[in-house]
Amino acid sequence: MRSIDTISLDDARRIIAAGEDRAQQIGQPSNIAVVDAGGNLVAHVRMDGAWIGSVDIAINKAFTARAFDIATADLAENAGPGDQFFGISGSNQGRVMIFAGGIPLREDGRIIGGVGVSGGSGDQDQTVAEAAAAGFR
Amino acid sequence: MRSIDTISLDDARRIIAAGEDRAQQIGQPSNIAVVDAGGNLVAHVRMDGAWIGSVDIAINKAFTARAFDIATADLAENAGPGDQFFGISGSNQGRVMIFAGGIPLREDGRIIGGVGVSGGSGDQDQTVAEAAAAGFR
Amino acid sequence: MRSIDTISLDDARRIIAAGEDRAQQIGQPSNIAVVDAGGNLVAHVRMDGAWIGSVDIAINKAFTARAFDIATADLAENAGPGDQFFGISGSNQGRVMIFAGGIPLREDGRIIGGVGVSGGSGDQDQTVAEAAAAGFR
Amino acid sequence: MRSIDTISLDDARRIIAAGEDRAQQIGQPSNIAVVDAGGNLVAHVRMDGAWIGSVDIAINKAFTARAFDIATADLAENAGPGDQFFGISGSNQGRVMIFAGGIPLREDGRIIGGVGVSGGSGDQDQTVAEAAAAGFR
Numbered sequence: 001m002r003s004i005d006t007i008s009l010d011d012a013r014r015i016i017a018a019g020e021d022r023a024q025q026i027g028q029p030s031n032i033a034v035v036d037a038g039g040n041l042v043a044h045v046r047m048d049g050a051w052i053g054s055v056d057i058a059i060n061k062a063f064t065a066r067a068f069d070i071a072t073a074d075l076a077e078n079a080g081p082g083d084q085f086f087g088i089s090g091s092n093q094g095r096v097m098i099f100a101g102g103i104p105l106r107e108d109g110r111i112i113g114g115v116g117v118s119g120g121s122g123d124q125d126q127t128v129a130e131a132a133a134a135g136f137r
Numbered sequence: 138m139r140s141i142d143t144i145s146l147d148d149a150r151r152i153i154a155a156g157e158d159r160a161q162q163i164g165q166p167s168n169i170a171v172v173d174a175g176g177n178l179v180a181h182v183r184m185d186g187a188w189i190g191s192v193d194i195a196i197n198k199a200f201t202a203r204a205f206d207i208a209t210a211d212l213a214e215n216a217g218p219g220d221q222f223f224g225i226s227g228s229n230q231g232r233v234m235i236f237a238g239g240i241p242l243r244e245d246g247r248i249i250g251g252v253g254v255s256g257g258s259g260d261q262d263q264t265v266a267e268a269a270a271a272g273f274r
Numbered sequence: 275m276r277s278i279d280t281i282s283l284d285d286a287r288r289i290i291a292a293g294e295d296r297a298q299q300i301g302q303p304s305n306i307a308v309v310d311a312g313g314n315l316v317a318h319v320r321m322d323g324a325w326i327g328s329v330d331i332a333i334n335k336a337f338t339a340r341a342f343d344i345a346t347a348d349l350a351e352n353a354g355p356g357d358q359f360f361g362i363s364g365s366n367q368g369r370v371m372i373f374a375g376g377i378p379l380r381e382d383g384r385i386i387g388g389v390g391v392s393g394g395s396g397d398q399d400q401t402v403a404e405a406a407a408a409g410f411r
Numbered sequence: 412m413r414s415i416d417t418i419s420l421d422d423a424r425r426i427i428a429a430g431e432d433r434a435q436q437i438g439q440p441s442n443i444a445v446v447d448a449g450g451n452l453v454a455h456v457r458m459d460g461a462w463i464g465s466v467d468i469a470i471n472k473a474f475t476a477r478a479f480d481i482a483t484a485d486l487a488e489n490a491g492p493g494d495q496f497f498g499i500s501g502s503n504q505g506r507v508m509i510f511a512g513g514i515p516l517r518e519d520g521r522i523i524g525g526v527g528v529s530g531g532s533g534d535q536d537q538t539v540a541e542a543a544a545a546g547f548r
Contacts, residue, residue: 001279001280001281001282001285001381001386002279002280002281002282002459003277003278003279003280004277004278004279004280004311005275005276005277005278006275006276006277006278007275007276008185008275008276009182009183009184009185011275012182013182036312037278037312038189038310038311038312038313038314038463039312039314039463039464040183040189040192040312040313041181041183041192042182042183043180043181043182043183044178044180044181045146045149045150045179045180046146046177046178046179046180047146048145048146052175052177055177055178063464064464066463066464067462067463067464067465068462068464068465069462081491081492082491084510084511084532084533084534085510085533086487086491086509086510087487087490087500087508087509087510088468088510090500090501090505090507090508091464091467091468091471091505091508092464092467092468093367093467093505094505096464107275112275185276188341188342188343189312189313189340189341190313190337190338190340190341190342190365190366190370191341191342193365193366193367194362194365194366197365213360213361216361217355217356217360218355226361226364227364231364231365231367231368233364234361234364234365235360235361235364236358236359236360236361236362237358258358259358259359260358282459283456283457283458283459286456287456312463314457314463314466315455315457315466316456316457317454317455317456317457318452318454318455319420319423319424319453319454320420320451320452320453320454321420322419322420326449326451329451329452
């Protein structure tokens with residue numbers, strides 16, 4: 001047996017609230033999702049007016065950030081044609097997202113979950129995700 | 138053109154909070170999900186300790202309740218072997234749930250969304266979903 | 275943040291070894307799989323001569339046992355026509371197995387993973403899974 | 412009738428053990444999977460701390476290496492935009508992996524299985540897979 005730390009629902013709500021604040025600041029309604037250490041969804045919100053197609057993307061960005069312990073923006077840089085992880089987006093039944101907006105959640109240096117944001121441009125999703133992740137620390 | 142009413146994120150949060158209260162009363166950690174008039178997820182929470190297999194089920198009970206404008210418990214009674222809707226659970230890419238815990242959300246008699254609960258027995262899910270739906274009205 | 279216990283690879287190997295011993299005793303080559311607290315695969319073996327179609331089933335029985343914190347044999351009793359969970363096997367992208375052979379793994383009363391066995395009759399799968407689970411305790 | 416050689420569970424364990432040794436040497440927890448001549452999983456391990464998103468990838472790299480009797484790193488060179496096998500990763504229900512870490516297993520020059528590794532960079536996965544394959548010979 002081994003023990004691991006993971007994200008509680010209270011954590012997830014704090015993370016999402018921080019993301020929402022940032023999304024409102026930049027005027028971009030967003031989907032924000034948080035997964036735990038096992039990659040399983042803890043909480044999700046779709047802000048009024050946010051894309052319905054982004055529900056799936058936000059949840060899967062959060063999954064990806066935890067599944068590979070990497071920001072999806074960083075994974076993206078290794079997943080293009082000719083890169084070492086080109087094709088990874090075809091794995092895990094299409095749940096691997098390779099564009100900005102997914103960030104691992106860290107506690108004392110260990111990754112214990114992930115947050116995913118989808119709703120705007122890559123830059124917008126990234127800044128909202130960063131604000132959300134900062135809400136955890 | 139026509140206008141429809143739908144569920145806002147504020148509504149979803151109020152609905153989920155009412156469901157959480159009831160889940161805590163009965164001591165059954167639950168997944169609670171709310172969809173809007175389009176059947177698309179507005180918000181979801183997994184209470185600490187709730188089943189991870191119920192994330193999918195709660196979201197899809199909410200979808201089902203709106204997709205067919207019927208409580209999933211009522212759909213279940215028409216979806217068994219020999220019933221008029223037997224096999225309906227194979228449609229919509231496996232998103233149709235035919236057991237208790239999904240309830241349409243009504244405003245002035247019209248259905249404008251759905252709530253889905255998964256985490257306990259059918260009776261437990263149903264009572265949490267009813268409390269959640271009551272939180273909307 | 276909250277801490278949870280989960281299954282290590284060493285645990286999984288001990289669990290699988292205990293299951294293999296029992297499978298050999300009864301002369302039934304089996305697939306044996308172990309998942310952690312997040313429902314994610316830790317280890318799997320297919321004994322020589324075991325069904326290839328049972329790879330998927332063993333892994334998903336282990337998933338199911340953890341996803342709903344219940345033995346799949348017990349879930350089966352509530353998942354038939356007219357039962358409260360009829361239709362649950364259509365959720366989670368077909369990963370929910372509703373026949374014997376999946377057992378939750380407990381430590382101090384808490385469920386921290388699951389083991390799944392597939393290869394023989396329901397009774398055979400169940401006895402191998404029970405022996406495997408006993409190898410953990 | 413014809414006879415084929417294939418991988419036994421004992422072989423798979425020896426292969427995995429060799430891979431684990433190498434993974435520990437380079438300090439990269441990995442998923443390691445072995446498939447037989449039929450492309451079906453024989454055994455899998457996820458070392459403690461290895462990516463959960465790599466379970467699927469390791470198994471499918473092993474499948475790919477046997478499915479097309481080619482190292483996935485070599486397949487990758489023919490599967491980019493403009494290459495002769497561009498799009499092959501969309502076949503076989505997303506099971507074809509086109510990046511390094513999958514290697515065919517050979518006996519007397521014939522391919523009788525495959526090993527797949529996922530957990531680190533392409534170079535890390537490749538060196539672990541090579542060590543694993545060498546453990547078979």
